[in-house]
Amino acid sequence: MPHIPVLLKEVTEFLDPKPGGKFIDATFGAGGHSRAISEKIGPTGKILALDANSQAFENFKFKILNLQTIHGNFRNLKAIAEENGFEKVDGILFDLGLSSDMLDDPERGFSFQKNGPLDMRFDRSQKITAADLINSATERELLKIFKEYGEERFSKSIARAIVENRKEAKLKTTEELFNLIKKSVPGRFRHKAQDSARRIFQAIRIEVNGELQALGSALNQTLDLLKPGGRVVVISFHSLEDRIVKKFFQEAAKGCVCPPEFPQCVCGKLPLVKILTRKPITPTEREIEQNSRARPAKLRAIEKI
Numbered sequence: 001m002p003h004i005p006v007l008l009k010e011v012t013e014f015l016d017p018k019p020g021g022k023f024i025d026a027t028f029g030a031g032g033h034s035r036a037i038s039e040k041i042g043p044t045g046k047i048l049a050l051d052a053n054s055q056a057f058e059n060f061k062f063k064i065l066n067l068q069t070i071h072g073n074f075r076n077l078k079a080i081a082e083e084n085g086f087e088k089v090d091g092i093l094f095d096l097g098l099s100s101d102m103l104d105d106p107e108r109g110f111s112f113q114k115n116g117p118l119d120m121r122f123d124r125s126q127k128i129t130a131a132d133l134i135n136s137a138t139e140r141e142l143l144k145i146f147k148e149y150g151e152e153r154f155s156k157s158i159a160r161a162i163v164e165n166r167k168e169a170k171l172k173t174t175e176e177l178f179n180l181i182k183k184s185v186p187g188r189f190r191h192k193a194q195d196s197a198r199r200i201f202q203a204i205r206i207e208v209n210g211e212l213q214a215l216g217s218a219l220n221q222t223l224d225l226l227k228p229g230g231r232v233v234v235i236s237f238h239s240l241e242d243r244i245v246k247k248f249f250q251e252a253a254k255g256c257v258c259p260p261e262f263p264q265c266v267c268g269k270l271p272l273v274k275i276l277t278r279k280p281i282t283p284t285e286r287e288i289e290q291n292s293r294a295r296p297a298k299l300r301a302i303e304k305i
Contacts, residue, residue, distance in 0.1 A: 003100035004291040005032025006235055007299050010281050012036050014233045014301040015091040020044040024081060024092045024225070026074040026218065027051065029099040031060045037093075038064045048086045050074055052122035052209070059101050073123065075214035078221040088227045094234040096215070096241050097297065110205060112178035112197045118171060120205045130204050134177070135170045139163045149212070149240065150203030154196055158184040177201075202238065212240060219248045223272055226304040231276070233301045242280065242298050249275055249302050273302040 005011075011033055017023060017040035025034045028049040037047055047067045051057065054071040072080050074094065081087065102108050106116030109130060118131035134142065139159050146155035161184040162171065171177050181200055182193040189196075206212060222232045236242040252273045256265040280298035288295050 003030035003032065004294070005030070005036070006095065006097060006291070006294045006297045007281065007283060007287070008032060008036055010299055011093060011095075011233055011235070012040060014276060014281075014299070015093060015231055017041045017045070017091065021090040022046045022086060022088075023048070024077070024086055024089055025049045026077060026092060027095045028056050028060075028069065029095060029097075030056070030101060031062065031064075033093055033095060034067060035062055035064060037091075038066055041066065046086070048081060048084055048089075050077070050080060053099075053102060054123070054125075055101070056099065071123075073214060074218040075210070077218045078224060081225050087225065089225055089230060090227060091231045091233065092222050092225065094215075094218070094232075096211075096235060097237045097293070100293070103293075106174070109174050110201070112174045112194075112201055115173055115175040118174060118177060120201075120208045122209050126209075128208060130208050131170070131172055133204060133208055134162055135166055145207045146200055146203050148203075149206040150199035151239075152196055152199040152203065154185050154189070157186075158196070158200060160184075174201075206240070212244060215241060215244055216248070219245065223252065223304060228304055230304045231301060232273075232304075233299065235297050235299050237296050237298075242300075245300050246280075249273070249300060252302065271305060273304050276301040276303055 017037045019042045021041040023037050025047055028034060028051040034047050034049050043065060045066050049067055049069045050072050052073045057069045068084060070080055098110060103110050106114035109116050109119035120130035142159035142162060143155050146152050146159060158181055161180050165180055178197050181197045185193045185196050234245045236245055253271050253275050255269060255271045256267055257269050258265050258267045277300045280300050283294040283297055
C-alpha cells in the first residue's frame, strides 16, 4: 500500500509555512509532509528532516532542493538542530505514525499480517530487537509492558504463555507470536484475537524503540528551538501518545500556578505557548475512505508566545 501523508491539508494550515521559512520535520517517513512544506517555503526556505529509520531517505523518490536529511532520533532533537544551524525555526512537525514502507515490509516485523522476523526496530543499527526482548524479559516485565503500552486486557495470560513457550523454543517470527497470542485469548474472545495481537505488537514496538520516553524528551526541547510565533504540530495515533502531547501543551500554556487562596500572583509564571487546537483535529470520512490508516490520527498544535 503506497504511503499517503495523513492530515496533509491540516498540517500545512497549522504550521502555516511562508516563503523563506525554516522548519524541522522530526519524522520524515515517506516525505509527504516535507514535500508540502517545501512547496510553501520556496527556494529561500529550509527544512531539516530527521528519521530514526535510515531507509526512509533511501526510499524517497522526489528531489527537494532545500531539504537537509539526518539519520537520527528526535530524542536528540535540540542537539541535531543546533549542529545543523536550525537554532530558531518557524515550525516543528511530529507525525508519530509508521510509514507504509515499514508496515508493509515483513522483514521489519511490525505487522502480524505478514510473516517475518521479530525485529520492530526503527533504527536497525540498534542492538535490541523484539525477539531479544520477548525471549529475555521476565513474566512480570512482559506483563508491565503489555498493560502499560498495549492496555491489553489479557496481558497476564499472554505474558505467561510467552514465558512457558520459550522453555521449549524461542519465538523468532511474527507468525509464531501471533499464534501464541491467539491461543492465550479465552475462547469466547478468540474471534477478536487480532485486536489483542495489534495491542501486544504495539506494546513491544514502543518498548523496543523507547517511543514514549523519546516523545516526552523531544517535546521538552521544542520550545528552545522555536522563534516567537513558531509552531509545533503533532499527529498522534494512539491514546498513550496523545496523552503525552496534550499534557505537555497544557503545561506549556499554563500561567500562574499560585494556590487559589493567594490574593495575587507571586510565582510570576507566564504562559509559554497558546494552544491552537481546543480539541484534536481528526481526519474526515473522505480521508479515511482514501487511507484507512489515517483513522486513529489526532492533530494538536501550539504557537510559541
